[in-house]
Amino acid sequence: MAKKKMGPRHFMYPQPAIIAGTNVDGKPNFMTVAWTGVMQHSPALIYISIRRERYTRAGIEANGTFSVNIPSTRQVVETDYVGINSGHKVDKSKVFNTFYGSLETAPMIEECPVNMECKLIKAIDFEGTHIVFVGEVVETFVSEECLTDGAPDVEKIDPLIFSTEGRYWGIGRMVAKAFNVGKGYENKDGDK
Numbered sequence: 001m002a003k004k005k006m007g008p009r010h011f012m013y014p015q016p017a018i019i020a021g022t023n024v025d026g027k028p029n030f031m032t033v034a035w036t037g038v039m040q041h042s043p044a045l046i047y048i049s050i051r052r053e054r055y056t057r058a059g060i061e062a063n064g065t066f067s068v069n070i071p072s073t074r075q076v077v078e079t080d081y082v083g084i085n086s087g088h089k090v091d092k093s094k095v096f097n098t099f100y101g102s103l104e105t106a107p108m109i110e111e112c113p114v115n116m117e118c119k120l121i122k123a124i125d126f127e128g129t130h131i132v133f134v135g136e137v138v139e140t141f142v143s144e145e146c147l148t149d150g151a152p153d154v155e156k157i158d159p160l161i162f163s164t165e166g167r168y169w170g171i172g173r174m175v176a177k178a179f180n181v182g183k184g185y186e187n188k189d190g191d192k
């Protein structure tokens with residue numbers, strides 16, 4: 001198969017579009033983050049990677065807390081808005097209805113179906129463009145209407161997806177059951 005070299009790029013498909021929440025000078029501020037992910041299960045560690053000049057950074061460093069909110073496709077306009085406007089210039093505290101958990105300084109978004117309240121564990125500074133903030137999830141909230149049999153239901157959550165060329169998507173069709181479909185693997189010679 002012919003391949004074209006694209007240079008050292010990170011085409012990681014797909015990426016989530018999450019909204020990080022912080023308190024800056026006592027007011028909620030929200031920013032969109034695509035560079036985010038899971039680090040380990042227990043304790044539950046997640047990270048967000050943000051440019052050093054973000055207004056959000058001041059809130060994380062001052063309080064040692066932040067939130068990660070999963071918007072659904074229904075919040076696409078607000079998600080994009082907080083991703084193209086900085087708290088350095090505009091007050092984003094009223095874009096969403098907010099609530100707080102036990103950490104008291106990590107504002108979470110009522111409209112987003114999933115919210116993770118995080119305590120800052122480590123800031124990793126590669127002295128490049130971004131700083132990676134690692135948070136321990138101290139509590140996770142899921143909107144009741146997005147549960148099926150008590151568990152989060154991805155179809156009801158309808159999470160917003162981002163692709164690197166600058167488009168938002170919804171999730172697509174289910175392809176197969178994970179940790180399961182591979183059991184039916186047959187190699188090219190037909191042996192199991």
Ligand SMILES: Cc1cc2nc3c(=O)[nH]c(=O)nc-3n(C[C@H](O)[C@H](O)[C@H](O)COP(=O)(O)O)c2cc1C
Pocket residue numbers: 017029030031032033034035036049050051053054055056057079080082083084085086087088162
């Ligand atoms: C879809 C999308 C994804 C983004 N992902 C990131 C990201 O991963 N890291 C980052 O530093 N900025 C990212 N941004 C840009 C910030 O959200 C944007 O600069 C925002 O205005 C920063 O807000 P603040 O200055 O109030 O913290 C993204 C923006 C959009 C629209």
